[in-house]
Structures are given as C-alpha cells and as structure tokens.
Amino acid sequence: MSRSRPDVLDATELSADPRFVEAAQRILADLVRGGAALGWVEPPSLPEVADLLGHVAAAARAGDGALRVAYAGDRLVGLGYWLRYARPTHRPHADLEKLAVAADAHGQGVGRALTAALIADARQARIEVLTLDARGDNSNALHLYRSLGFTEYGRLPDFVAVGPRRYDKVLLMLDLRPRSGS
Ligand SMILES: CC(C)(COP(=O)(O)OP(=O)(O)OC[C@H]1O[C@@H](n2cnc3c(N)ncnc32)[C@H](O)[C@@H]1OP(=O)(O)O)[C@@H](O)C(=O)NCCC(=O)NCCS
Numbered sequence: 068m069s070r071s072r073p074d075v076l077d078a079t080e081l082s083a084d085p086r087f088v089e090a091a092q093r094i095l096a097d098l099v100r101g102g103a104a105l106g107w108v109e110p111p112s113l114p115e116v117a118d119l120l121g122h123v124a125a126a127a128r129a130g131d132g133a134l135r136v137a138y139a140g141d142r143l144v145g146l147g148y149w150l151r152y153a154r155p156t157h158r159p160h161a162d163l164e165k166l167a168v169a170a171d172a173h174g175q176g177v178g179r180a181l182t183a184a185l186i187a188d189a190r191q192a193r194i195e196v197l198t199l200d201a202r203g204d205n206s207n208a209l210h211l212y213r214s215l216g217f218t219e220y221g222r223l224p225d226f227v228a229v230g231p232r233r234y235d236k237v238l239l240m241l242d243l244r245p246r247s248g249s
Contacts, residue, residue: 079124091136091143098169104202106165123150131150135147147167148164149164159193159194217241
C-alpha cells in the first residue's frame with residue numbers, strides 16, 4: 068500500500084454488498100488468526116461478520132451507530148464502528164467496539180484516520196461519552212487512543228481470557244461534552 072492518506076468513508080450503505088462483507092471478514096479473520104485482540108478467540112465466519120455489519124448499519128441509520136471503512140485505492144484496508152449503549156440510562160453514550168486494520172497496512176495512519184472519523188461521527192451524533200476497551204498488551208492501540216484524547220478510567224486485571232492466558236482489560240473514555248463556559 069502506498070503511504071498516501073487512505074480514503075475513509077461512511078460504510079452504512081455498503082453493509083449489504085457481498086464484496087465488502089467478504090473483504091471485511093478476511094481482514095477480521097486474518098487478524099484474529101494472528102492473535103489480534105478483537106474479542107474473538109476463533110476467526111469470525113462470513114455469516115457472523117455479515118450479521119454484525121448489518122446490525123451496525125441498521126443502528127447507524129437510526130442515529131445509534133457509525134460504521135467507517137478505509138480504502139487504499141479500491142482495496143479495503145480497515146474498518147471500525149461505534150454503537151450507542153442499549154441500556155436506557157446509558158443512551159447518551161456509545162462504545163467504540165471494533166477497530167481493525169489489515170496487517171500489511173499497519174503503521175501507516177489508517178487506524179488513526181478511522182478513529183478520528185469515528186470520533187467526528189460521535190460528535191455529530193451528540194454522543195456525550197465515547198468509551199472503548201482494549202487488551203492490556205495492545206500497546207499500539209492504547210497509544211493510538213491516548214494520543215486522540217482517550218483517558219483510562221479503569222482496568223480489570225487478568226480479565227480477558229484467551230485459552231489459558233489472561234490479560235488486563237483497559238477501559239478508556241473520551242468525554243465529548245462541551246465544557247461549561249466554552
Ligand atoms: C490497533 C490498530 C487498529 C492500529 O491501526 P494502524 O493503522 O496500524 O495505526 P496507525 O498507523 O494509525 O498508527 C497509530 C499509532 O499506533 C502505533 N502503531 C500502530 N501500528 C504500528 C506498527 N505496526 N508499528 C509501529 N507502530 C504502530 C504508532 O505508534 C502510531 O502512533 P503515531 O501515529 O504516534 O506514530 C491496528 O494495529 C490493528 O488493526 N490491530 C489489530 C486489531 C486491534 O488490536 N484493534 C484494536 C482493538 S482495541
């Protein structure tokens with residue numbers, strides 16, 4: 068991939084396109100196979116990814132989510148999304164649930180561009196607090212989120228289970244509420 072900036076697009080209307088779903092599943096499954104901390108232990112199947120993207124797109128249409136993708140030319144190189152919390156008392160807030168960049172495109176600004184776009188979408192939707200969690204050993208992701216303003220509000224020690232291994236779950240938040248007086 069060239070180091071020119073990726074194109075970051077809203078993918079709400081792409082979610083039913085089988086080529087898009089296949090490309091997304093390939094990225095997610097390859098990353099999980101390589102040990103990425105994306106919440107899956109086994110690589111997600113095509114139907115599972117299709118269901119997930121359909122669910123996120125439906126939420127996005129309702130103003131309860133955002134789905135962003137990054138292309139290098141015509142190749143999908145990354146995706147990410149957030150969803151508004153379902154719990155009635157948490158409705159002003161959303162959780163950035165998955166951010167994934169194809170392994171051969173890491174370190175080229177794709178993850179940063181996707182996260183920045185997702186934050187902008189959250190502001191646009193008047194989300195008050197955007198949360199996310201990351202595995203404690205995911206230093207690239209933690210560095211990225213902190214550099215975009217997320218701060219740690221908690222940590223569950225040895226909480227993430229991958230077979231016999233245990234990792235901390237690091238809880239991060241970005242408060243998007245305008246400060247009083249500003
Ligand atoms: C975490 C992830 C999304 C970052 O995406 P990316 O496109 O590689 O990240 P960027 O190129 O935008 O870089 C962002 C920061 O991460 C760091 N970084 C990311 N990948 C790196 C790499 N391969 N080598 C060195 N630094 C890297 C850099 O420090 C960079 O910070 P900088 O801009 O201050 O230099 C990507 O590595 C990924 O998909 N990982 C597997 C899935 C995952 O862990 N998702 C996050 C779950 S919480």
